Amino acid sequence: MEIVKKQDGSNLIISLEGRLDTTTAPQLETELKQSLDGVQALEFDLAKLDYISSAGLRVLLSAQKTMNKQGEMKVTGANDELKEIFDVTGFVDILNIE
Amino acid sequence: MNSAEDMKALTVQAVDENLDRVQGMVEEMLEGAGAQIKVIYTVAIAIEEMFVNVCHYAYEGKTGDVKVEAGIFECEDNGDGATHGVRIRLTDSGMPYDPLAKEDPDITLSAEERSIGGLGIYMVKKSMDSVDYEYSDGHNIFTMEKRF
Numbered sequence: 001m002e003i004v005k006k007q008d009g010s011n012l013i014i015s016l017e018g019r020l021d022t023t024t025a026p027q028l029e030t031e032l033k034q035s036l037d038g039v040q041a042l043e044f045d046l047a048k049l050d051y052i053s054s055a056g057l058r059v060l061l062s063a064q065k066t067m068n069k070q071g072e073m074k075v076t077g078a079n080d081e082l083k084e085i086f087d088v089t090g091f092v093d094i095l096n097i098e
Numbered sequence: 099m100n101s102a103e104d105m106k107a108l109t110v111q112a113v114d115e116n117l118d119r120v121q122g123m124v125e126e127m128l129e130g131a132g133a134q135i136k137v138i139y140t141v142a143i144a145i146e147e148m149f150v151n152v153c154h155y156a157y158e159g160k161t162g163d164v165k166v167e168a169g170i171f172e173c174e175d176n177g178d179g180a181t182h183g184v185r186i187r188l189t190d191s192g193m194p195y196d197p198l199a200k201e202d203p204d205i206t207l208s209a210e211e212r213s214i215g216g217l218g219i220y221m222v223k224k225s226m227d228s229v230d231y232e233y234s235d236g237h238n239i240f241t242m243e244k245r246f
Contacts (some may be wrong), residue, residue, distance in 0.1 A: 005155060021117075022150045023114060050144070054217040054218035054221055055146075058217070061212060064209045068209060070240055080138075081136060081139050088224045089217060089220070090206060090207075090223060094208065094209045094212065098244070
């Protein structure tokens with residue numbers, strides 16, 4: 001999985017490419033631990049993400065919890081398959097999906 | 099329906115690193131049967147959830163094997179347009195554990211209230227057409243089917 005970060009002051013856009021699964025979720029978790037300090041607006045751009053499993057959902061949930069304390073978070077670009085997963089798991093109500 | 103003898107089998111050590119091989123075997127099978135990408139994707143996720151579950155919990159910190167069997171069968175169109183199905187069975191010899199006995203997570207809770215457990219098996223239950231667990235002869239046997 002590729003993680004691309006674009007930071008502009010307290011705005012951070014994280015673009016994910018490939019698969020966010022059991023193997024790659026820890027990579028994103030580590031990245032977030034180092035990146036969210038002082039961030040007030042976080043965007044996950046999932047336009048190039050093909051796949052998400054529960055391990056990936058857990059990292060997004062944890063990011064959402066962090067951002068609830070310090071600002072806002074949104075998820076953009078999710079394809080239909082990802083949207084269906086968000087729907088089935090109730091994540092549509094937890095995440096701000098655009 | 100085909101019998102278990104028609105299923106392809108792969109036995110690997112129950113570690114996350116082997117997930118690719120297991121998913122690869124089933125993906126290839128589904129592609130060969132003309133399954134749509136959406137089906138392949140859904141099945142891949144279900145395999146990840148169940149396989150990783152065995153890797154993380156079955157052997158309590160020790161290592162062991164997991165046998166993965168998969169096969170395509172023909173079925174009657176019951177109105178959903180599906181004429182085939184894929185059956186996947188995971189067998190391990192770890193401690194007895196019924197993943198289906200776990201209570202479904204409350205998906206209406208807010209982010210703050212949501213816990214991180216139970217999500218994977220819930221996704222599998224929702225996305226597969228049937229799931230079944232039995233404990234027999236010292237083995238956990240988990241079987242799931244998806245029509246396509």
